Amino acid sequence: MEEDIEEYSTERKDTLSKFREGMIASLPIFIGYIPVAVTFGLLAKSTGLTLLETFLFSALVFAGASQFMALQLIQGGAEPIQIIVATFIMNFRHFLMSSHLSAILPAKEKPWLLPFLSFGITDESFAYLSTSHASKEVDFILGLEYSAYVSWVGGTVTGYLFGNILPPILQASMGLALYTLFIALLVPEAKRSLSVAITAVIGGLTHSCLAWLKIFSPGWNIILAILIAASIGAWIIDEDEEEDQ
Amino acid sequence: MNNIKIIIGMMIVTFIPRYLPLLAFSRLNIPKPLKKLLRYIFPAALGALILPGAITAIPNYPAAAAAGIATAIVCSWFREEISLTVFLSVIVTLISLYLFGY
Numbered sequence: 001m002e003e004d005i006e007e008y009s010t011e012r013k014d015t016l017s018k019f020r021e022g023m024i025a026s027l028p029i030f031i032g033y034i035p036v037a038v039t040f041g042l043l044a045k046s047t048g049l050t051l052l053e054t055f056l057f058s059a060l061v062f063a064g065a066s067q068f069m070a071l072q073l074i075q076g077g078a079e080p081i082q083i084i085v086a087t088f089i090m091n092f093r094h095f096l097m098s099s100h101l102s103a104i105l106p107a108k109e110k111p112w113l114l115p116f117l118s119f120g121i122t123d124e125s126f127a128y129l130s131t132s133h134a135s136k137e138v139d140f141i142l143g144l145e146y147s148a149y150v151s152w153v154g155g156t157v158t159g160y161l162f163g164n165i166l167p168p169i170l171q172a173s174m175g176l177a178l179y180t181l182f183i184a185l186l187v188p189e190a191k192r193s194l195s196v197a198i199t200a201v202i203g204g205l206t207h208s209c210l211a212w213l214k215i216f217s218p219g220w221n222i223i224l225a226i227l228i229a230a231s232i233g234a235w236i237i238d239e240d241e242e243e244d245q
Numbered sequence: 246m247n248n249i250k251i252i253i254g255m256m257i258v259t260f261i262p263r264y265l266p267l268l269a270f271s272r273l274n275i276p277k278p279l280k281k282l283l284r285y286i287f288p289a290a291l292g293a294l295i296l297p298g299a300i301t302a303i304p305n306y307p308a309a310a311a312a313g314i315a316t317a318i319v320c321s322w323f324r325e326e327i328s329l330t331v332f333l334s335v336i337v338t339l340i341s342l343y344l345f346g347y
Contacts, residue, residue, distance in 0.1 A: 032328035203292025
């Protein structure tokens with residue numbers, strides 16, 4: 001009995017220390033999210049969302065790029081269904097990240113934690129976990145993800161409530177923060193693979209053309225641009241250069 | 246009300262692809278062409294998100310936005326550190342805006 005308790009407490013300590021290690025590892029993500037999250041809060045306010053809606057956006061969806069896209073589309077008067085379809089397509093990439101994770105997780109002894117672990121998957125945490133030296137323990141991953149989550153949700157609410165206090169010139173500069181976050185995610189990938197780089201350029205140019213032509217509504221523009229560029233990338237440009245992961 | 250509908254819908258369609266593969270435990274057998282497509286959705290989406298939005302991110306000051314974007318590209322090319330890229334580029338944009346007389 002005593003042994004049991006001891007075992008339990010070491011396991012608990014282990015869990016906590018791994019969680020803490022994950023939190024420490026996520027510090028760059030935590031810091032990088034803040035200006036972007038604050039900008040999201042600010043922008044949500046100027047789009048006319050309530051504080052509760054803004055909070056729920058970050059707390060329930062937790063997928064930055066699609067949240068900004070949704071704001072743009074709400075502003076443009078898009079139908080909810082367009083926004084949801086565009087979100088589905090844009091966020092379907094998590095499917096790949098998640099199947100990759102399911103292959104590398106060492107043990108499945110804590111299945112009740114998996115919904116939380118899946119919810120926390122983001123481009124940034126995945127990019128970190130893909131590096132070879134990263135721990136693949138469930139507790140570590142949770143620490144990594146939820147420290148980023150706190151930063152994202154906290155930054156959103158802070159931006160909504162206090163963003164207006166910031167000097168206008170700083171607010172204007174932070175309007176670019178989201179795009180620099182995208183660039184920070186894209187460039188390392190593009191550096192390693194020319195077809196990835198070309199696909200991204202095609203995506204950007206296609207979207208620009210569609211936005212300029214104004215044939216479809218903004219919601220469909222981004223969906224079309226992503227699908228066209230990804231298809232060209234996968235089936236025309238890609239030369240089976242390397243099977244990922 | 247519409248916004249809440251959008252948020253709930255987005256939550257569902259974002260969570261399902263995140264959870265399904267882990268729920269199924271074993272690695273799902275995705276056909277190769279589809280897998281390729283999925284691999285390219287990420288860069289395609291990032292490209293479409295960056296352009297044309299980034300150019301108009303700061304209304305009336307495209308040159309300041311361009312300075313910030315250039316900083317982000319250079320910085321993330323040499324140092325793959327998200328927070329450093331975001332902060333340096335915000336600072337450069339801020340300085341450019343100041344110089345352009347914002």
